[in-house]
Amino acid sequence: MAKKSKPKTKRARTNHKSPARPAGGAGVSTRTYTILDYRLEKPSFELRQIRDGETVRYEVSGTLNGAVPPIRESRYLSKRQCVEIYRWMLLNRKMEAALENLYKQGKVVGGVYFGLGQEACSCASAYALKPEEWLGPMIRNQGSLLVRGFSPRDIMMQYMAKAGSPTKGRDASSHFGDIQQKHVVAPISTLGDLIPVLAGVALGARLQGKNIAVMTYIGDGGQSTGVTYEGLNFAAVQNLGLVLFVENNLWGYSTPADMQFRVDDLAERAIAYGIPGVIVDGTDACQVYDAAHEACDRARRGAGPTLIEAKMMRMKGHAIHDAAEYVPKALFEYWKKRDPIARFENYLLNVKKWLTRAEHEKLVADVDAQLEADREFAVASPLPAPESAAGGTYCEPGCHEIKPKFGVPKVSGGKSSPTQRAEAAVHLK
Numbered sequence: 001m002a003k004k005s006k007p008k009t010k011r012a013r014t015n016h017k018s019p020a021r022p023a024g025g026a027g028v029s030t031r032t033y034t035i036l037d038y039r040l041e042k043p044s045f046e047l048r049q050i051r052d053g054e055t056v057r058y059e060v061s062g063t064l065n066g067a068v069p070p071i072r073e074s075r076y077l078s079k080r081q082c083v084e085i086y087r088w089m090l091l092n093r094k095m096e097a098a099l100e101n102l103y104k105q106g107k108v109v110g111g112v113y114f115g116l117g118q119e120a121c122s123c124a125s126a127y128a129l130k131p132e133e134w135l136g137p138m139i140r141n142q143g144s145l146l147v148r149g150f151s152p153r154d155i156m157m158q159y160m161a162k163a164g165s166p167t168k169g170r171d172a173s174s175h176f177g178d179i180q181q182k183h184v185v186a187p188i189s190t191l192g193d194l195i196p197v198l199a200g201v202a203l204g205a206r207l208q209g210k211n212i213a214v215m216t217y218i219g220d221g222g223q224s225t226g227v228t229y230e231g232l233n234f235a236a237v238q239n240l241g242l243v244l245f246v247e248n249n250l251w252g253y254s255t256p257a258d259m260q261f262r263v264d265d266l267a268e269r270a271i272a273y274g275i276p277g278v279i280v281d282g283t284d285a286c287q288v289y290d291a292a293h294e295a296c297d298r299a300r301r302g303a304g305p306t307l308i309e310a311k312m313m314r315m316k317g318h319a320i321h322d323a324a325e326y327v328p329k330a331l332f333e334y335w336k337k338r339d340p341i342a343r344f345e346n347y348l349l350n351v352k353k354w355l356t357r358a359e360h361e362k363l364v365a366d367v368d369a370q371l372e373a374d375r376e377f378a379v380a381s382p383l384p385a386p387e388s389a390a391g392g393t394y395c396e397p398g399c400h401e402i403k404p405k406f407g408v409p410k411v412s413g414g415k416s417s418p419t420q421r422a423e424a425a426v427h428l429k
């Protein structure tokens, strides 16, 4: 009989202690850096990896029964805007529930990726962009796509690979965008690759004499890639208006965030790029919006990129096929109490009294009716004709001339002082 080995444990940190510092002698000074932290609650728990023979599981311990924080008052959002963001979040969630049903009915061709628990981050971030600015969403940012003007009908048809979908049925998941009207770059599955692409969009705008905000996202797992460093460093040295949301949802597939990095907070990475780092509670739409708004303003001033870490939890598995059994139940329970939609609803109805019960019921009924109409349309629409398989995705070869949009650079890139940067911004207005 094989000898049963003692389970090995490995600690994964969610609220780390400072790493050991090298000893310093007389005359050695230390430097401090500032990370803005908007949160009203700083979760403190530890994930332990337990290896028992061939199996691995995780246990969580720490402060898991703290009071749920309130929504932070926004410095910028009006009542109307808060209600609008709430509506996008609700549409995001209910559309994903509809997609899950369509999948279970066998109508979805590929997989389905969910942003459950992350709706505030997707919707309130994209809401901070102006229509002429650019977005590069990742697979969980379906809420951002809705805010940018894609309809639930587009997204449902895409997942069902229908002829009328944004990719005419040639892709059956999230790889679609619209660079003509909506200024959305299609998600790139290779994690981190959207960052240099969006930096390039900002550079393109700069070459036309405009400073714009461009926004993209990377996960706690994806931020470990080399291209994340290359893209963000490039944006930093060129003062490009990149707003990077690092969506720390605690898991990258089945790897806990704490086994991806040694820093306490991913926002600290900003220090190494020489750009501002900000932490928000990703389940609080007002915090997400305020941080995004300030970062977009900075981008428009030509002052360069911002890294915003949004802390939250992936409330489902990686995709529909993953039951997420490796996630300790207590962690799900903790974050369920911090549900972004339930808390925002309470804020609008009970704290601010910006919505009456009747107004809220009407808003929910409108969202349901829109989804039902879109679902019916998407289900009834045809699959692509087989003979169209060799055609183009966005257009047909030779159907239009691609005109270069570049102009002569109006300012030189490279390192510049804050004063020069401010001057450059004025020059570019």
Ligand SMILES: Cc1ncc(C[n+]2csc(CCOP(=O)(O)OP(=O)(O)O)c2C)c(N)n1
Pocket (backbone or CB within 6 Å): 140, 189, 190, 191, 218, 219, 220, 221, 222, 223, 225, 247, 249, 251, 252, 253, 314, 318
């Ligand atoms: C460079 C690269 N490595 C690995 C993968 C496979 N992969 C796809 S999603 C994923 C996990 C991503 O986790 P995270 O970045 O935390 O994003 P989340 O899924 O939590 O939103 C992995 C490893 C990939 N697509 N690209």
Ligand SMILES: [Mg+2]
Pocket (backbone or CB within 6 Å): 219, 220, 221, 247, 248, 249, 250, 251, 252, 253, 314
């Ligand atoms: Mg993740």
